[in-house]
Amino acid sequence: MGPLVVNEIISAETNLLFAFIIGIAFGFVLESNGFSSSRRLAGMFYGYDTTVLKVFFTAAITGMLGLLFLSLFGWLDLGLIYINPTFLWSAIGGGVIMGAGFILGGYCPGTSFCAAAIGKLDALAFIGGIFIGIFIFAEGYPLWEGFYKAKDLGSPVLNDLIGTSRGVMTLMIIVVALVMFWVGEWSEKKFARDDYKINQH
Amino acid sequence: MTKEKAPKKYMNPYLGGVLLGLVLVFAFWVSGRGLGASGASKSLIIAGVETIAPSHASSASFYKEYGSSKENPLKSWLVFQMMGVVVGGFLSGAFAGRLKFKVEKSPKITNKTRLIFAVIGGVLFGFGAQLGRGCTSGSALTGMSVLSVGGFVTMAAIFGTAFALAYFARKLWI
Numbered sequence: 166m167g168p169l170v171v172n173e174i175i176s177a178e179t180n181l182l183f184a185f186i187i188g189i190a191f192g193f194v195l196e197s198n199g200f201s202s203s204r205r206l207a208g209m210f211y212g213y214d215t216t217v218l219k220v221f222f223t224a225a226i227t228g229m230l231g232l233l234f235l236s237l238f239g240w241l242d243l244g245l246i247y248i249n250p251t252f253l254w255s256a257i258g259g260g261v262i263m264g265a266g267f268i269l270g271g272y273c274p275g276t277s278f279c280a281a282a283i284g285k286l287d288a289l290a291f292i293g294g295i296f297i298g299i300f301i302f303a304e305g306y307p308l309w310e311g312f313y314k315a316k317d318l319g320s321p322v323l324n325d326l327i328g329t330s331r332g333v334m335t336l337m338i339i340v341v342a343l344v345m346f347w348v349g350e351w352s353e354k355k356f357a358r359d360d361y362k363i364n365q366h
Numbered sequence: 367m368t369k370e371k372a373p374k375k376y377m378n379p380y381l382g383g384v385l386l387g388l389v390l391v392f393a394f395w396v397s398g399r400g401l402g403a404s405g406a407s408k409s410l411i412i413a414g415v416e417t418i419a420p421s422h423a424s425s426a427s428f429y430k431e432y433g434s435s436k437e438n439p440l441k442s443w444l445v446f447q448m449m450g451v452v453v454g455g456f457l458s459g460a461f462a463g464r465l466k467f468k469v470e471k472s473p474k475i476t477n478k479t480r481l482i483f484a485v486i487g488g489v490l491f492g493f494g495a496q497l498g499r500g501c502t503s504g505s506a507l508t509g510m511s512v513l514s515v516g517g518f519v520t521m522a523a524i525f526g527t528a529f530a531l532a533y534f535a536r537k538l539w540i
Contacts, residue, residue: 167394167395167396167398168394168395168396168397168398168399169395169396169397170396170397170398171397171398175396180396180397180443181441181443181446182446183396183397184397184443184444184446184447184450185446185447185449185450185453186450187389187392187393187396187401187447187450188446188447188448188449188450188451188452188453188454189450189451189453189454189457190385190389190392190450190454191386191389191401191447191450191451191454192450192451192452192453192454192455192456192457192458193454193455193457193458194377194382194385194386194389194454194458195386195451195454195455195458196454196455196458196459196462196464197376197377197382197458197462198376198377198379198382198386199376201455201459201464202470203470203471203484204470204471204472204539207538207539208539209525209528210528210529210532210539211532211536211539211540213540216376216379219379219380219382219383220379220380220382220383220386221383221502221506221507222383223379223380223382223383223384223386223387224382224383224384224386224387224390224507224511225387225507225510225511226387227383227384227386227387227388227390227391228387228390228391228394228400228507228508228510228511229510229511229513230387231387231388231390231391232391232394232511232512235391235394235395240395241394241395245398246394246398246399246512247398247399247400247512248512248514249499249500249504249505249508249509249512249514249516249517250499250514250516251514251515251516251519252499252516253516253519255497255498255499256498256499256505256516256519256520256523257519257520257523258494258497258498258523259494259495259496259497259498259499259505259520259523260494260498260519260520260521260522260523260524260526260527261494261523261524261527262490262491262493262494262497262498262527263490263491263494263495263498263501263502263520263523263524263527264494264523264524264525264526264527264528264530264531265487265490265494265527265528265531266486266487266488266489266490266491266492266493266494267487267491267502267524267527267528268487268527268528268531268532268535269483269486269487269490269531269535269538270483270484270485270486270487270488270490270491271470271483271484271487271538271539272484272487272488272491273403273491273501273502273503274403274404274407274491274492274495274501274502274503275401275403275451275501275502275503276502277488278403278448278451278452278455279451279452279454279455280455280470281452282451282452282453282454282455282456282459283455283456283458283459283464283465283466284459284465284466284467284468285468285469285470286467286468286469286481287469287470287471287480287481287484288484290481290484290485290488291484291485291487291488291491292407292488293485293488294484294485294486294487294488294489294490294491294492295404295407295488295489295491295492295495296407296410296411296488296492297485297488297489297492298488298489298490298491298492298493298494298495298496299404299407299408299411299492299493299495299496300411301489301492301493302428302492302493302496302497303411303412303415303426303428303429303496304426304428306426306427306428307427309497310427312497313497318515318516320514320516321514321515321516322512322513322514322515323513323514323515323518324513326515331513334513335513346380358540360473364375364376
C-alpha cells in the first residue's frame, strides 16, 4: 500500500497537502517538548537538561520499529522508501560544522523555525544565519564540490555493515538507547542548576 | 496558583519522542521519505537567486545541479512541511501560553552577544547541512530510523563536536 505517493494512491498535489499537515504535527510536537528553547537544547551538552537525547532517540527507535511493523503488516514496502546516501567525508565534515553551529547558536534548523514561531528573536537571527550559510555553500560550490562528492559509499544500512538482520539491529539500538536514557536521567540530577527549571520555562 | 498565569509544562520527553517517531513513520507511509528542515531553506535560496539573478542561476554549478532541474523549487515537499512546522509550533506555543518576543540566553551575557552568536551558529549550521546532505532532522533523525550509515555518522559528528566544544561556549549558556 505505502508509500502512498510512490504507489500513486494519492496525487503529487495531495502529497504536498499531507506535507503541510505532517509539518504541523512535527512543529507541534517539537514545541510541546520545549525544542523552541535554546537553553533547553544547549542543556544537552552541559548535562543539566537531556531532553534532546530522550526525545531524539525515542523518536528514532519509534521510527525504526514503526517502519518494521508497517512492513510486517504489508502496509509499507521498505524497498520503496528513501535511504539517505552516505558520502563519508562530507557526512563527517558536515556533521562537525553543524555541531559547532549547534553549540554556538543553540538551535538546529527545525527547532529554530519552531522557536521563531513563538517569538524567540535569537531563533530569528539563527534563521538569518542559515540562509547566509546556504548561500555561501551555493556560491562557493566549485571550491568544495570535490570534498562533497568524495568517498561515495552508495546507500549502505547499518545492519548490512554489521552483518545482521534489520530486526536484530533495531533491538541492539534500543538497548543502547535505554542505557543512554539512564545516563541522561542521572546527568540531570548531577548537573542540575539553580537558575534553570527543567520542565518549565 | 499565583496571580501571574504561568505557561503550561512541557510534555514528557519519552511521550514526545514516541509522538515524533509516529509523525516520522506517517511521513514515510505517505511520501516514502522522512522529515527534513534545512531543505526548505535551500529551496528558498535557489528560488531567490533564480528570481533576482536568473543568468547567474543558469551558469553557476550549484543552482544548475539542484534548482533548474525542477520547474519551481518552492513547490517542494519540504517547503510545505516547514510551513506546517511554523504553524504547528505557533499553535503549541499559543495553547501553552508561551507566545512572547524574547531573546533567550544565559543571564551572564548581553542580548547583543547572544544574537551575534546565533547568527554565527546559523551560518555554520546552514553550511554544514548542505555539506552533510541534511541536518538533524533530515540526515540524523530520518537517516537513523532507516538505519542509514550516513545518518548515524552525521548524528555522531554533530553531537560529538557539540560536546567537544561545549566547554569553550559555556558562557553562552551557563
